[in-house]
Amino acid sequence: DTAxxxxxxxxxxxxxxxxSIKCEQNLGHDTxxxxxxxxxxxxxxxFSYNNKELIINETVPNRFSPKSPDKAHLNLHINSLExxxxxVYFCASSQEIISFNEQFFGPGTRLTVL
Amino acid sequence: EDKVVQSPLSLVVHEGDTVTLNCSYEVTNFRSLLWYKQEKKAPTFLFMLTSSGIEKKSGRLSSILDKKELFSILNITATQTGDSAVYLCAVRADYQLIWGAGTKLIIKP
Incomplete structure (x- = not known):
């Protein structure tokens, strides 16, 4: 099963x-x-979400909006693409906030804007 | 500004050679340094280092951290073609992970 x-x-x-790009993790991670x-x-x-709460929001344009319907999902919506x-956009998860242990990464989404 | 610098940017060696990859950092509130291997897909975790002078080892790979001089090295001995990848260094500072640009390692048969 994909993590x-x-x-x-x-x-x-x-x-x-x-x-929109969707991300799901089945590891039971909180972040x-x-x-x-x-x-x-x-x-x-x-961005980083911990238990559906936004904890890191780096300087990215407002056109990028993350949404976490539950702690297993974190979707990225991008308006007015430039x-x-x-x-390549990677989703990742970890047990704790910026865990001392490894972060598990998704396979990536290669976005090309023409 | 926090930064992580890796060198060299790329490296081509022959199978069997030993390579050393470097990662230097300037980061406020350093917590740990992590090494990842990235092939054609997502990065996979190799090591996490928090203490100076203690070598972490996994097979032919090893890494050490120097918190006084603010750098880490990743060694790969007896390289194999399967070691060809981009090796990424990241430094944790509070709730941030600051990434280097990576070293592209190519192992020729």
């Missing part, structure tokens, strides 16, 4: 569109994250 799953794996869309990995391989944290949003 952290994301859908879709690939997303190609036009500038200005609104899109979930969204990361953006750019072309230079930097992994930048965007070219610079093209990247």
């Amino acid at each position: 952290v799953s994301q859908t879709p794996k690939y997303l190609v869309t036009q500038m200005g569109n609104d899109k 979930m994250y969204w990361y953006k990995q750019d072309s230079k391989k930097f992994l930048k944290i965007m 070219l610079g949003d093209s990247a």
Whole structure:
């Protein structure tokens, strides 16, 4: 069984569109994250939720809105997509807040904005 | 500003060689340093280091942290083609994980 799953794996869309990426974890973890990995391989944290509460909200545009309907899901909605949003987006989860143990990553969603 | 710098950015060696990857950091409220291996998919956890001078080892991989000089190294001995990947270093500071850009390691047969 996949521990952290994301859908879709690939997303190609036009500038200005609104899109969502879904993430689910079946590990029973309390904390979930969204990361953006750019072309230079930097992994930048965007958001973190602990038990459905937002605990980290880095400087990302308001066009990005995370939603956590329950602690097993953390979805990312992006409005008015821009070219610079093209990247791979990783969802991750851990038992505690930025756990001392490992974070489990999803397979990533490659977003291409044309 | 907090930052994590990895070097080299890329490295090509032959199977059987030993490699050393570097990670230096400037971070407020350092808690721990983590190493990840990323192949074509998501990063997978390798090590977490919190104390200086204590080597962590897993098979042919080992890592050590120097909190005085603010760096860590990841060693891979007797490299194999399956070690080809991007190796990512991340530093935990309070509720943040700050990531380096990674070292792309290519092992030639």
